[in-house]
Amino acid sequence: MVLCALNRQLLRSSSSCCVFMARLQTSSRRRRCLYSSTHGFNQEETRQKLRAFPGGSVDLLKQDSGVAVLTINNPARMNAFSGSMMVDLEEKVSQLESWTEGKGLVVRGAAETFCSGSDLNAVRAISSPQDGMKMCMFMQDALTRLLRLPLVSVALVEGRALGGGAELTTACNFRLMAPGSVIQFVHKHIGLVPGWGGAARLVRIVGSQNALKLLGGAVKVDPERGLYVGLADGVLEADGDAPSAGTPLQQAEDWLRRYTEGPVPVIQAVKKVVLAGRELPLLEALQTEKEVFGTVWGAPANLRALASKSKHK
Numbered sequence: 264m265v266l267c268a269l270n271r272q273l274l275r276s277s278s279s280c281c282v283f284m285a286r287l288q289t290s291s292r293r294r295r296c297l298y299s300s301t302h303g304f305n306q307e308e309t310r311q312k313l314r315a316f317p318g319g320s321v322d323l324l325k326q327d328s329g330v331a332v333l334t335i336n337n338p339a340r341m342n343a344f345s346g347s348m349m350v351d352l353e354e355k356v357s358q359l360e361s362w363t364e365g366k367g368l369v370v371r372g373a374a375e376t377f378c379s380g381s382d383l384n385a386v387r388a389i390s391s392p393q394d395g396m397k398m399c400m401f402m403q404d405a406l407t408r409l410l411r412l413p414l415v416s417v418a419l420v421e422g423r424a425l426g427g428g429a430e431l432t433t434a435c436n437f438r439l440m441a442p443g444s445v446i447q448f449v450h451k452h453i454g455l456v457p458g459w460g461g462a463a464r465l466v467r468i469v470g471s472q473n474a475l476k477l478l479g480g481a482v483k484v485d486p487e488r489g490l491y492v493g494l495a496d497g498v499l500e501a502d503g504d505a506p507s508a509g510t511p512l513q514q515a516e517d518w519l520r521r522y523t524e525g526p527v528p529v530i531q532a533v534k535k536v537v538l539a540g541r542e543l544p545l546l547e548a549l550q551t552e553k554e555v556f557g558t559v560w561g562a563p564a565n566l567r568a569l570a571s572k573s574k575h576k
């Protein structure tokens with residue numbers, strides 16, 4: 264009886280696991296959006312509306328090392344997201360989804376500051392709740408897909424990460440803070456709550472008690488507090504303190520290397536099983552883990568390691 268129930272559950276979960284696996288597969292197709300017409304959302308229409316608020320860019324540099332750098336670039340507005348930058352971001356995420364050689368990603372802001380959230384000029388112009396929610400759906404989709412990339416990602420936080428900028432840091436696997444930097448969910452001060460998925464992700468990163476404190480108090484999180492609450496995973500060396508440590512970007516790439524060193528299929532598999540464990544109910548996560556395991560078992564990296572009789576002292 265119990266076994267039958269378990270089998271039924273496994274069958275059910277195996278079909279949703281296939282869907283999850285299909286979503287994890289890299290392909291050159293544009294991914295299906297989180298939202299559709301059933302949610303009153305039309306991605307193309309929203310893209311057109313967002314393009315009416317131009318300025319800045321989101322730049323992507325894919326490197327031979329397998330680590331890409333995504334730069335939020337609008338320094339005149341402290342790297343605030345214009346509408347066209349939101350569209351740029353979604354397009355760059357699509358490009359990363361089909362990057363088969365990728366292992367890691369650094370997300371940073373131009374000109375030594377991270378991102379000051381939505382461009383307030385656009386926020387003022389998009390003041391109807393319906394249009395606000397459409398912008399939210401667009402950004403939730405882009406940031407959820409950013410977090411789901413089969414790449415290990417790190418937000419390099421210099422200067423300030425405010426509002427939507429703070430939300431963006433939570434769409435990366437790790438956060439590294441430069442001395443003097445601040446992550447602040449300022450939404451409450453402007454009569455808002457996060458809408459780009461930042462609250463849901465923050466709860467998973469720091470727990471609901473800390474999330475309530477950070478959002479409810481619009482707390483300024485400096486590197487020390489970041490480490491204390493678990494929002495920051497590391498703090499960079501100050502410029503000049505250790506010149507050999509290199510620029511903040513070099514430091515972030517060095518830090519990331521411990522997670523990106525190794526064959527692409529293995530690094531991507533690590534990210535996929537962790538993502539499944541985070542997003543799926545246990546049985547489905549186990550199914551996905553089995554599927555991903557099947558892609559590395561007996562594969563070249565596995566055979567090479569077995570042949571070399573490696574020891575792990």
Ligand SMILES: CC[C@@H](C(=O)O)C(=O)SCCNC(=O)CCNC(=O)[C@H](O)C(C)(C)COP(=O)(O)OP(=O)(O)OC[C@H]1O[C@@H](n2cnc3c(N)ncnc32)[C@H](O)[C@@H]1OP(=O)(O)O
Nearest residue numbers: 339340341343379380381382383384425426427428457458
């Ligand atoms: C949906 C809303 C929510 C979300 O998406 O989740 C948001 O993100 S809302 C936006 C939240 N962000 C803010 O409220 C930031 C407001 N700005 C500031 O607090 C300050 O500008 C700063 C970021 C702390 C920098 O201060 P300072 O070093 O003193 O520089 P300036 O204030 O002179 O800024 C330089 C320049 O940049 C413009 N700026 C900064 N942030 C934004 C922004 N988010 N949108 C538009 N413009 C922004 C600022 O106005 C200055 O421009 P000029 O006035 O033309 O010089």
